[in-house]
Every structure is written in structure tokens, then in C-alpha cells.
Amino acid sequence: MDCSLIIISKSMEANLLFIEKEIYKVGITQSMNGIENHLTRWIQAFAGYAEVEDAHIRNSSTSSLNMTISSEKDITKDLLFILMQTQELVMDKISQAMNVMHEEVEGGILIPRVRNHLVKELISLAVGFADYAEIVNTVSLCVDKNTCFTQFLGNNSTSAKWLKDWVKEN
């Protein structure tokens, strides 16, 4: 079994590819509302991912979760700052994609030019998220993956259930 971070990030990357493909179906079998709904759910998953990341890295007092580098080292502080900024960059990219959707799409009709812009922003988001997840995966250390799964995807809380279902869909 993989660490929850890996499981969620793989689903998130796959979901962005799925949304990109769906954009080409707008006006045929898909609507702009449908695209926005998919993206909103992705954002919700991102919030869940950030929470799991936080527990693994910044709040690594839990015995099964830790970092690959010693928290005593000065470089750790720099790395954590980079991680935080990279996460903010992902949020900026989400806003940019949403802006295209809200400001350039008129009446739910997606013309090729705006579709290009939307796809471009989604690709940029996918790249930004992949970078962020790459750093997270690199610096986090999940010793007990069963506990990790139970803690973040296998418990009975509403958010964990939602995230688990979303991951399954992807």
C-alpha cells in the first residue's frame, strides 16, 4: 500500500488530465457547469491533500510520519518555506483557471480560443501541482503506511469519506 499522499496526488494528477479531455467535449456531451463542478471537486481534494501534507511534514510529531531530512538542519526551514510558496503557487494557478472560466466563457459557450486558454491554465496547474507533489513526496517519510491510510482515508469522518470516494473515482 502507498502512503496517502501518493494515493491522493496520483488521483489528482489523473483527474486534471480527465478534466482536460472533458473540455474538448463541451457542447457535445459536456457542459461548462460540468467542467466547473469537476474543478471545484479537484480544489476540495487539493485542500484534503494539503491537510495530509501538513500532517506528514510540518506537524510530524506523529511517530509514523516524518521527513527524510532532519528537522534540526537549517536547510529544513528553507525547504519548508519553498514548500509553502509552491503550495501557494498551485492556489494561484487554480485562481487563474477559474478566472478564465468566469471571465472568458460567455453564456456557457466555449469557443476554440477560450478553450485553448482554459487548457493552457489547466496544464499549468497540472505542472504546478506535480512540482509541489514531487517535493512533498521527496521530503516526506511515511514509515507506517497502514496507519497513514487509516488516519487520512480510512476513518469515518465526512471529509475522509468524501476524499476516499473521490480517489476511487479517479
Add this chain to the structure above:
Amino acid sequence: MPGFIDDIVELQDPIDVMYLMHKAYMKHSEEVEKNAKYCQSDESFKMLSTQLSEWLIHIYYHTDTEDIYMTGPLKDKKLHDGRLPLHENVSEHDVIRTSGHVASESIANMSIISPVSYFSINNILAMEEKNHATLMTKVKSVEDLLKELLGHSKLNTIFRRHLYEQIVALKVAEYDHFENEEAFVLPLVKDQMTKLEQLQCVEKLLFDEKSDYPAWIYDFIKSQLVPREAVLLDTLRKEIEELI
């Protein structure tokens, strides 16, 4: 105004050759983008590099020639929303050149620039560390650590996905520009240039007089068109040969 995938059935004016050229360029850009998306092996990467170079050689020649021979002699005319099409056309050319430069620099320097640089570590740490020497030491430490932790394979993946993003940005800039040019600049060309002047401009766009083989653009465009459109291009070539 035909779209970039529509069949072009006639050229009403010589400058309408732009529809054929834009269509040919967009077709090629789409292919490069697709290859960038699925590029995995070193062999396919070499092919991508060649295709990108070809794309850029064409688009740089096209934009430079337009600046001199097409928009250069024209007078700008303010649109209802205040925009100046010729001024914007030149700015869009700069956007394309910059986007092209970013992608080609990535490929040219792939062996010396680490993909870790895409994480903007320098800019991020500069938010907190103002001393330049200390900043550089910190950046190097973090970059070295990340390089070590990520390893060659992941660094390669990072490089490829960023290159893909750059190529998509270039294609989108090109698409926007072609569309704007067809909607706002070509009407000005038709208004302000005689047929002979248009033919002279088109000749410059299709044939590179400084090259040992001037028809390299013409041949490329023709190779991307369907037979009926290629006939339109051949007919235009004959007209150029007769009148100029």
C-alpha cells in the same frame, strides 16, 4: 473567416494566403504539442527538438517579415474599443518570440540547467533572505539537496513537463495572434494595399530571398495543405511570377 481546421476554397485577395499559412503553421504546432506531451525516450526527444526548431524558424521568419513588409507600410486604425490592431500585432509578435525563446532555451541548455530551477527556489528564498551571498549559498544547498533526493529520472520528468507547458503556451500565443491578425489586420491590408503591393508582400512571406533555397517556406506550407488548397497556393505563385 475560415477556422484553422476549415477547408479553404478560394483566395479572394493575395493576402488571403495568410489563411493557408496560418492553417499550415497551426497544424504543425499541434503536432509538436502532441509529441511534447508523449515524449518519453531520448529518440523522440531529439525529434521534438528538431520539430520545435523548424516551428521557430518559420514563425520567426513569418513575424519578422510581417513587421517589415505587411504591417510596416500600413496606417493603424483605432478599433471601437480603443485598441490599435497594428500596434497589438507587433506586441503579439514579441509574445511569440519570447515564448519561442523560452522553449528553445530550455532545450538548448537542458544539459547545463537543472530542472530544479523550475521550482523558482532563488525567487522564493529571496523573499526572506536579502543578503545576496547568503541567498546564493542557501539556494545552492537547497538545489543540491533536491537534486540528490529527486534523482535523475524524476528530474527528467520535471524537465519534460515544463517543456510541454512552454510549448503549449507558445501554441496558444500563436493561435491568438493568427486569429487577431485575420480579424483585424487583414482588413487593413485589403483596404490600404493594392493587389500588386499585396503580391509583393506575399512574395516576401512565401520566399526567402536571402536563402540559397528561397522556396523553403513555400514548400513547407504546401506540404501541410490538402490538395485543393495546394492548388490555390500554386496559382498564387504563378501570379507572383507573372506580375513581379
